[in-house]
Amino acid sequence: MNTDTGLDPEETAEIQAALTHYPDPAAASIEALKIVQHHRRWVSDEALAAVADLLGMPIAELEGVATFYNLIYRKPVGRKVVHYCDSVSCWLLGADEVRAHLCKRLGIGLGETTQDGRYTLLPIVCLGACDHAPVLMLGGQLHGDLDAAKLDTILAREQHRG
Amino acid sequence: MDKPLTRNLKPDGSAATLAEYQSTGGYEAWRKALRDLAPAQVVALVKDAGLKGRGGAGFPTGVKWSLIPQTPGQKYVVVNADEMEPGTFKDRRLLEGDPHLLLEGAALAAYAVGADTAYIFLRGEYIEAARRLEHALAEARAAGLLGRNILGSEFSLGIHLHTSAGRYICGEETALLNALEGKRANPRTKPPFPQIAGLWGKPTVVNNVETLCNVPGIVAQGAAWYKGLSRSQDAGTKLYGASGRVNRPGLWELPMGTPIREILEEHAGGMKPGYRLRGFLPGGASTDFLLPEHLDLAMDYETIQKAGSRMGTGTMIVLDDRTCPVRMVLNLERFFAQESCGWCTPCRDGLPWVARILEDLVEGRGRPEDLDQLAKLARFMGPGNTFCALAPGAAEPLQSALKYFRGDFERYVERG
Ligand SMILES: Cc1cc2nc3c(=O)[nH]c(=O)nc-3n(C[C@H](O)[C@H](O)[C@H](O)COP(=O)(O)O)c2cc1C
Ligand code: SF4
Numbered sequence A: 001m002n003t004d005t006g007l008d009p010e011e012t013a014e015i016q017a018a019l020t021h022y023p024d025p026a027a028a029s030i031e032a033l034k035i036v037q038h039h040r041r042w043v044s045d046e047a048l049a050a051v052a053d054l055l056g057m058p059i060a061e062l063e064g065v066a067t068f069y070n071l072i073y074r075k076p077v078g079r080k081v082v083h084y085c086d087s088v089s090c091w092l093l094g095a096d097e098v099r100a101h102l103c104k105r106l107g108i109g110l111g112e113t114t115q116d117g118r119y120t121l122l123p124i125v126c127l128g129a130c131d132h133a134p135v136l137m138l139g140g141q142l143h144g145d146l147d148a149a150k151l152d153t154i155l156a157r158e159q160h161r162g
Numbered sequence B: 001m002d003k004p005l006t007r008n009l010k011p012d013g014s015a016a017t018l019a020e021y022q023s024t025g026g027y028e029a030w031r032k033a034l035r036d037l038a039p040a041q042v043v044a045l046v047k048d049a050g051l052k053g054r055g056g057a058g059f060p061t062g063v064k065w066s067l068i069p070q071t072p073g074q075k076y077v078v079v080n081a082d083e084m085e086p087g088t089f090k091d092r093r094l095l096e097g098d099p100h101l102l103l104e105g106a107a108l109a110a111y112a113v114g115a116d117t118a119y120i121f122l123r124g125e126y127i128e129a130a131r132r133l134e135h136a137l138a139e140a141r142a143a144g145l146l147g148r149n150i151l152g153s154e155f156s157l158g159i160h161l162h163t164s165a166g167r168y169i170c171g172e173e174t175a176l177l178n179a180l181e182g183k184r185a186n187p188r189t190k191p192p193f194p195q196i197a198g199l200w201g202k203p204t205v206v207n208n209v210e211t212l213c214n215v216p217g218i219v220a221q222g223a224a225w226y227k228g229l230s231r232s233q234d235a236g237t238k239l240y241g242a243s244g245r246v247n248r249p250g251l252w253e254l255p256m257g258t259p260i261r262e263i264l265e266e267h268a269g270g271m272k273p274g275y276r277l278r279g280f281l282p283g284g285a286s287t288d289f290l291l292p293e294h295l296d297l298a299m300d301y302e303t304i305q306k307a308g309s310r311m312g313t314g315t316m317i318v319l320d321d322r323t324c325p326v327r328m329v330l331n332l333e334r335f336f337a338q339e340s341c342g343w344c345t346p347c348r349d350g351l352p353w354v355a356r357i358l359e360d361l362v363e364g365r366g367r368p369e370d371l372d373q374l375a376k377l378a379r380f381m382g383p384g385n386t387f388c389a390l391a392p393g394a395a396e397p398l399q400s401a402l403k404y405f406r407g408d409f410e411r412y413v414e415r416g
């Protein structure tokens, strides 16, 4: 398990590999934050400072980048993030009901994490699968043509996986 | 009919491999360019073909390329694969289904403008596309189609995949360049245009995924062939799509200028039983509504512009008669308010204001002066008042809804 301070060798190596694609280390900042997040699920202040140090960027500048993006988590999240699309095509076909059902089934509101630390529920903008609206992404996996029954099936399958 | 964009897409959605891509003529254009064509000839071909950008603004691609200075020095090509405009789902299909088509298009663009490095700026949520692009890049490098002295020529090219982390404004081409440099993704002032001073201050071409996917066909088969694919004065084919309450939401490659009726009724299968067409956004969330009376118009840049809207991304969002247009506009404006980068006042402050007024309306707190206020705010957000086109884009569905669905807005005020 990672500690909250410093970067472990694996993270450092992955970030250094990303640096080779750009003439300027700052360009790898998002990639670096994503690498850290991949290892720790979220980006703490300490981890952010360590990345800034490695890239030679002021902490405030990296902070400004990190807080700009929907997919960089500056607070702890559950083991899987459930992103449900709340944009227009999904809304037209019942995204509000999808959200309500998810909240009920998971027993949490938007932005919250289930008690067992399994799921965090967040809205996301159009996932580029509007022909299968309504859509959600669970742990990076896309699910479309949702209704209550399909949501239940997806959650049951996830529960099974542990 | 030739379908240069989708010919390799498989019904199961899996990616065409390098071998599959090459079996339908893939990389022939790339070989031909490196062997027989000077860079300027590639630019001239694309110009003659009349290819216009498919990222929303419709700028002629060959003209954009010809603005790159011909002096020696570092240049870049950047593929705009950010695709976050609500209702738009076309680039994803190309990225996932035929990644080599994009790589070949990007390589030809790089050759044409003299760039030895290209970046694919991909939105972070497109995880499957990222996996397939990395795989295709590895295949192309291993086959000597990318890298140093490609196919024995003097030309070298490295293409890198850059995955983003989700933010609509990153799709705006100058914000994209800031994002790629690792800065906060605020747009830059223009001029200078990216073609003069783009990525790290170097001449840079930014093109949409679908735009670049048109290029291999043009180089292999010529400008006349490309023009011949179209049913209108705009050349080529187009990926058209439809979402909303239609029988078969989806995406189809059709001749540019295909009538809207044909797209919505034949390809999308018409409205779902029990629903009627009330209106539609022809090209994504930032275009003006059109009405059933516009169904017989050709879907091309000029015709849709004349009708008061924009082709945008060519993926239509359908409003049915049982959905409230005011609530639909509220959904759209909430998106734009959330995704504003916050740089300019009409956008940063105007959009949340618009969203709040719309919220008040649908929640029964509307006042008679609200509609004028909305119209005024839409004007403030219009072209010329902000740094980039996000705010003018946000104004489009709002102003057209106020025009076409005024009664729906008024009913909320009257009911109070
Ligand atoms: C807010 C905003 C978001 C945009 N998002 C995208 C996008 O995701 N993909 C894209 O290709 N173009 C997008 N554009 C348009 C680009 O700025 C630019 O016009 C396009 O990448 C040029 O490529 P093209 O000439 O090949 O169309 C966006 C524009 C704005 C104002
Ligand atoms: S119009 Fe909006 S998104 Fe564009 S620069 Fe201004 S504040 Fe940013």
Ligand code: FES
Binding pocket: A085, A086, A087, A088, A089, A090, A091, A125, A126, A127, A128, A129, A130, A133, A134, A135, B086, B087, B088, B089
């Ligand atoms: S609107 Fe939900 S995937 Fe596009």
